[in-house]
Each structure stands twice: as structure tokens, then as C-alpha cells.
Amino acid sequence: MRIAVAVSGGGSNLQALLDSLPAAGPAKIALVVSNTPKAGGLARAESRGVTTAVFRDFSSAEEWLALLEGHGIELIVLAGYLKLVPAPVIAKFRGRIVNVHPALLPAFGGPGMYGKRVHEAVIAAGAVESGCTVHLVDEAYDRGEILAQARVPVLPGDTAESLAARVLIAEHQLLPKVVLDLAARITRAS
Ligand code: GRF
Numbered sequence: 001m002r003i004a005v006a007v008s009g010g011g012s013n014l015q016a017l018l019d020s021l022p023a024a025g026p027a028k029i030a031l032v033v034s035n036t037p038k039a040g041g042l043a044r045a046e047s048r049g050v051t052t053a054v055f056r057d058f059s060s061a062e063e064w065l066a067l068l069e070g071h072g073i074e075l076i077v078l079a080g081y082l083k084l085v086p087a088p089v090i091a092k093f094r095g096r097i098v099n100v101h102p103a104l105l106p107a108f109g110g111p112g113m114y115g116k117r118v119h120e121a122v123i124a125a126g127a128v129e130s131g132c133t134v135h136l137v138d139e140a141y142d143r144g145e146i147l148a149q150a151r152v153p154v155l156p157g158d159t160a161e162s163l164a165a166r167v168l169i170a171e172h173q174l175l176p177k178v179v180l181d182l183a184a185r186i187t188r189a190s
Contacts, residue, residue, distance in 0.1 A: 001183040002030035004073040006081035011041020012168060013079035013100055013175050018048050020176035027183035031071040033064075035083045061086035068093075075186060077179055078137060082114055087139055096186060097137040100175045102167045104149055105133040109142030119160035119167070130154050130163060132171045134178040147182065150174045 003021070005014050014032065021027050032045035035058035042052045053067055064086055068076070078085070078099040090097060101109055103118045108130075113121065122130045131151040136144035150170040154163060 001027040001074055001187060002072050003027055003075045003077060003179065003183070004031040004033060004068060004071065005029055005041070005045075005077045005079050006033050006035075006085075007039045007041030007079055008035055008082040009039060009041065009080045011039060011044045011080065013171055014041040015044050016172035017077065017079065017176050017179060018044065018050070021180065026187070027075075027180055031067065031073060033067060035081070041079070058083050059086060061088035064089045065092065075179070075183055076137075077175070079175065084141070085137060090137060090139055094138075095136060096182075098134055098147065098179065098182060099137050099142070099144070100171050101133045101135065101142055102130075102164065102171065103133065104129070104131045104151065105135060105142055105146060109133075111141050113142065116160045116164065119163040122154060123158055123160065123163060127154055130167055132167050132174055134175055148174055148178045 007014050017029055021029060029050050032050055032052045034042055034054050037054045045052045055063055057063055076093055076097040103122060108118050108121050129151050131149055133146055133149045135146045138144040152166045152170050
């Protein structure tokens with residue numbers, strides 16, 4: 001199973017995937033794509049010898065599909081990817097694109113709910129727990145079928161930063177597990 005990972009930022013979730021899915025295993029990271037050359041995830045991929053690409057136009061379905069097809073990609077992971085995936089790509093990869101979101105969806109998701117804002121909203125709401133969600137991607141932000149969640153406490157005195165750090169640890173554990181499960185499920189079904 002050849003997996004593409006899309007990143008926009010530091011890429012710690014990508015790192016967790018690279019560490020958990022060895023190139024010799026049944027599922028491997030074959031391509032890392034980004035909307036920006038500044039994404040730290042690109043360097044993490046390159047240091048492992050994984051092919052990387054930066055979109056000339058991240059809203060171009062043709063560009064996405066040419067890259068994915070050119071690398072024989074069967075499953076896409078959005079790991080801190082902040083742009084909308086073009087609809088024809090979602091249609092072509094339906095059930096084979098997952099996203100990790102740093103809150104317990106359906107709460108604290110949707111347009112504009114990313115990064116620090118998610119954790120600020122959780123704290124402002126007085127929630128006593130938060131966590132992360134891995135879900136299938138459809139045409140709306142953060143709306144696809146939920147595959148798995150992990151919970152963490154919100155502690156008194158938490159800031160968006162301290163809560164984000166706790167949630168991120170949970171993401172690093174949950175995401176590779178769910179990606180492996182989904183890869184196995186797709187393989188069995190094909
Ligand atoms: C993660 O919290 C992810 O859920 C969110 O953005 C953050 C990305 O972190 N979408 P990283 O780039 O994987 O370090």
C-alpha cells in the first residue's frame with residue numbers, strides 16, 4: 001500500500017507515520033506533498049529518502065491527480081494539511097483519504113477551526129476533556145465519517161499551547177494505528 005501524506009506545517013504527525021510504517025512493511029509513505037515549500041514536513045521526508053513535491057497550484061485537481069497517479073498512491077493522509085483538497089481528488093479517493101483533527105469532532109471543527117484556535121475554543125468553552133479525531137475526508141471541512149478518537153484531559157491552568165502539546169502526543173499514537181488499519185481494510189476489500 002503506497003501512501004501519500006499532505007502537510008502544511010511542522011510535520012510531527014508525518015514523523016510519527018514515518019517511524020511507524022517502515023518502508024519494508026505492508027504500508028509505506030511513498031510521497032509527501034505540500035502547498036508550501038516552508039513546510040517542515042518536507043525536510044523530514046527528504047531525510048528519510050521519501051519523494052516530496054510542492055504544488056504549483058494546490059487547488060488544481062489535475063496536478064494532484066497527476067502526482068498521485070504518477071506515484072501509484074492508494075491512500076492519502078492529511079497530516080496538518082490546511083487547504084481544501086480539490087473535489088475531483090476526493091471523489092476519486094473516496095474512503096481512502098483521512099485527516100487528523102486536534103479535537104473531538106463534531107465539536108470544535110469546521111471552517112477556520114485549525115491550529116491554536118481549536119484549543120482556545122475548547123478552553124473558552126470550559127470543556128474538561130479534548131482529544132483528537134481521525135476521520136475520512138469528504139467535501140466539507142471536518143465532516144467525514146469518524147474512524148477513531150483519543151481523549152485527553154483539559155487541566156486547570158491549561159493554555160492553548162499546553163493543551164495542543166498534550167493532544168499532539170495523542171495524535172502521534174492514534175494516526176499511525178488508524179492508517180495501518182485502514183490500509184489493511186482497503187487491501188482486504190480489493
Ligand atoms: C496537528 O495538531 C493536526 O491535528 C492539525 O495541525 C497540527 C499539525 O501538526 N491539523 P504537525 O504538522 O503534524 O506537527
